[in-house]
Amino acid sequence: MEKFKTLEIVRASPGSAVFHLRLNRPSSRNALSLDSFAELPLALSSLDRNPDALVLVLSGAGHHFCSGIDLAALDSSPPPGDRGRAGERLRRHIKYLQDAVTAIERCRKPVIAAVHGACVGGGVDVATACDVRYCTEDAFFSVKEVDLAITADLGTLQRLPSIVGYGNAMELALTGRRVSGSEAKELGLVSRVFGSKRELDDGVRVIAEAIASKSPMAVTGTKAVLLKSRDMSIDQGLDYVATWNSAMLLSDDLTEAISAHTQKRKPVFAKL
Template sequence: MEQFKTLEIVQKTPSSRVFHLYLNRPSHGNALSPDFFSEFPRALAALDQNPDVNLIVLSGAGKHFCTGIDLSSLGSVNSHSGDRGRSGEKLRRHIKFLQDSVTAVERCRKPVIAAVHGGCIGGGVDILTACDIRFCTEDAFFSVKEVDLAITADLGTLQRLPAIVGYGNAMELALTGRRFSGSEAKEMGLVSKIFSSKGEMDKEVGLLAEGIAAKSPLAVTGTKAVLQRSRDLSLELGLDYVATWNSAMLVSDDLTEAVSAHTQKRKPVFAKL
């Protein structure tokens, strides 16, 4: 498997279909460097294509989940010269590239669970909002920080956060850039559950991840795909989409195995995807 400068992929137990993806620049608070934006989509694509992977847990090495974009990488953004139109077009392409790196979480067919401890700031929130399930520790803290750097957040938070926490909450968090706690994140629905310690979170998220990873991979990847697509469709079109999806995927060995296992009162065993 490819070695990364900013990430680490770990399979904690040999037979597990749960793989862990760590943001791995602990001495920099896992700040997002230029290398991260090229490595992150490659790592997710590799996990997506690996038939041994059914689910990915994303977390941060060291004290924080992610302290935002590496400020040293912002210097080059401000050094434009020459034709304003051409430099603007170049910057737009660069922003689209960075956006695409974060959207790689949604493009990955396998569910991605975020387990947050410490700081989750700026670009960390962009990544968090793209994840499928989100958890944190009691001492985690969050901030949609871009406004304090004279930037309009542009990597997905302003597009994804309103659907998660509500429009009013998203507007307030984005305009103030204020720090908010794990308990407030839970109250707003940004995370599903908070844990008293990182150890407890790692244990409980591990059990939940193994539970999902043991389910039919066709059903799990289909559920992620249909839920994502339905966000952008009317109810009627969403229902039509899932009918078309299931007309292709429903009749499978997984369905036969699930029914047999239920009848025989045993755990189902599904083939790799």
């Protein structure tokens, strides 16, 4: 297993197709450092290529999921030289940070966010890039950037509206207020709230293992089509999924799923 400064990859159990990707800077409440942004795409790419990994669970070590971006990564002092060139360098830096978060979506395998404690600022960027989100009762969320006199720029403003609705996203982004775990569930930001961190870990494990038991072709295809269809009209989305299935549908997974159903047994699918 690869070693990282700010992340940790752990297999759920021997033989399991579920892998845990943990933000691992507990002393700083898992604030996202420049190293974090460099390592996140590398870790996700490694897990994407790993045929043993079918489902990823993204969580935070210690008492919090993620307290946002490390202020050292937000150096706002203007570099010397031409103002236009300084602006172009800053734009490239922002795009680099954005790309690290978007790597979560680029990963073919579904990524489940298991949130406990604080999920603030950049933590919301990360969580909203995940495919499914769960949290504990004591978790809290805040689109905090407005309080730091900046506009959230790593994906929250683009992804949150399709998750909680435009009006709710606007209100959360303009106020920066704290949202409890139960309110996050009401808004649709998370799919389920668990009573404790242990219950969260156990519940997410069951869900992740259930997803991992399904056809890898169907699971990765579902993620890809949903993400693509988000930016398409219904007609375009239907055309896209027809094209996708015309290439992927006739896999051995389909034959195995039908045989298992007929024989009343659990299907056994090949690795991705």
